[in-house]
Amino acid sequence: MNIKSIGVEEWLNELEKSAALDIAQSTIASLTTAEILALGDEENGGPGTGAAAFYEALGREKQNYGWIEGSPEFKAEVAKLYRGIDGKGIDADNVLQMNGATGANLAALYTLVHPGDHVVAEYPTYDPLWEIPRTLGANVDLWHLRQEADWNPDIEELKRLVTKNTKLICINNASNPLGTVLSRETLEQIVEIARSVGAYVLSDEVYYPLENSEDFASIVDLYERGIATNSLSKTYSVPGIRMGWTVSNKEVADQLRTCRDYTLICGGVFNDAMAVHVLRHREQILERNRKVIFGNRAIAQEWIDHEPRVSWVPPKGVSTSFITLDIPMGDEQFCRRILAERGVLLVPGSRFHLPRGARLGYCAQEDTLRAGLAQLSEALREFD
Known part of the structure; x- marks a missing residue:
């Protein structure tokens, strides 16, 4: 297989550990293990008891393969996140645990796409959604998100791209890195x-x-x-345990099971237990993360309002965002320079096929965000 590297992942693999101020990531300020397990304190009698109860229960578990598709508890908690077409929920048996959303996308694409199939994919967005189908031999047409439309797609363009032979439409809702959230009306039109x-x-x-x-x-x-x-990686602030999932109808789920046997087998006993703990306390995490998103977005907006070389379409309650840069050099050259000289990490827009911009991880810890933006302003003043 001749598959291209993923631009953003290649960039982060090379550079993220060298950054003093990482404002490139799209996770909402990652939780520590202690913070995660403390979510159980209120139901176990006080500080530290949530962790004690978690490890006591885990200590009784054998470190075998565990539940291959995800434990019943995991499947049940994930199922609660969906309403279903009839509003009565979904069948938890059709929830399959995957290695993050990356593994989930890979499994779905490998299962559904065959040589010669026609695929329409939102673009630009996370590369695997269109690059994997191309690598599998599909004919891929790109459905563009356009800056002049505030990074929204045109449904009329989709109508022109889809043919009677179209096998699959791929969307990223919300978009990485643009932060575009497709409305229910748009989704209903896609459907x-x-x-x-x-x-x-x-x-x-x-x-x-x-x-x-x-x-x-x-x-x-x-x-x-x-x-x-x-997955639990972005909105739930726990990328480290690599817990993701697919939800589909039974026919697709049965096909995905075969793909999992080749690529994953299981997610691991510890990771499953941690994922269940996170999902059972998701409302606490989401409450915490709303404060991060709304507070940090206001900080970033104020900075942009006073920064003549930067603009953005404000993200609508999601953790990823894209800034347009008015600079007299390539974005990758600029991003390498500010990392080398100031320790500030961004992802250049060219890594998403969006030149003259950057992914801004505005949902970093507040002090990191403020310091990173201050250094970024100083670097931009050098062009004045």
């Missing part, structure tokens, strides 16, 4: 188009919006041939 030709819709939903969440719809709540992928 109508897909249903007219019998196409599947794969929706990477790892960036769940914490603003107007009641208006957000998962693809599996709208479409019987929808496949949703997600």
Whole structure:
């Protein structure tokens, strides 16, 4: 297989550990293990008892393969995140544990896409959603997010791209790095188009919006041939345990089971237990993360308002954002320079096929964000 490197991952693999001020990531200020386990303190009698109860229960578990598809507790907690097409929920048996959303997307694409298939993919976004289908031999057309439309797609363009032979439509809701959240109305239009030709819709939903969440719809709540992928890495602030999942209909889930046997087998006893703990306390985490998102977005907006060389479309309650840079050099050259000279890490927009910009990880710890933006301003003043 001749598969291209993922630009953003290649960049971070090389440089992220050398940064003093990392404002490139798209996770909401990662939680420590102690912070995660302290979420159980209130139900176990006080400080430290949540961790004690967790490890006591874990100590009784054998470190074998555990539950291959994810424990019943994991599946049940994930199922609670979805309403289902009829509003009565989804079948937890169709939830499959994966190695993050990355592994979930890989499994879905490997399962559904074959040489010669026609795939339409949102672009620009996270490379695997269109690069993996191309590598598998599919004919891929790109559905563009356009800056002049505030990084929203044109549904009429999708209608022109989809044909009677279209097998799959890939979307990233919300978009990485742009932060675009597709409205329910737009999703319903996508579903109508897909249903007219019998196409599947794969929706990477790892960036769940914490603003107007009641208006957000998962693809599996709208479409019987929808496949949703997600994980605990972004919105839930726990990327380290690599816990993700797919949700689909039974037919697709049964096909995904075979792919899992080749690529994953299981997620691990410890990781499953930690994932269940996180999901059971998700409301506490989401409350904490809303404060991070809204507080940090206000900080970033104030900075942009006073920074003539920077603009953005404000992210709608998601942790990833993209800034446009008015600079007389390439964005990658600039990002390497500020890292070398100031210790500030961004991801250049060119790594997402978006030149003259950068992914800003505005949901870093507040002190890191403020210090990073201050250094970024000083670097931009050098162009005045």
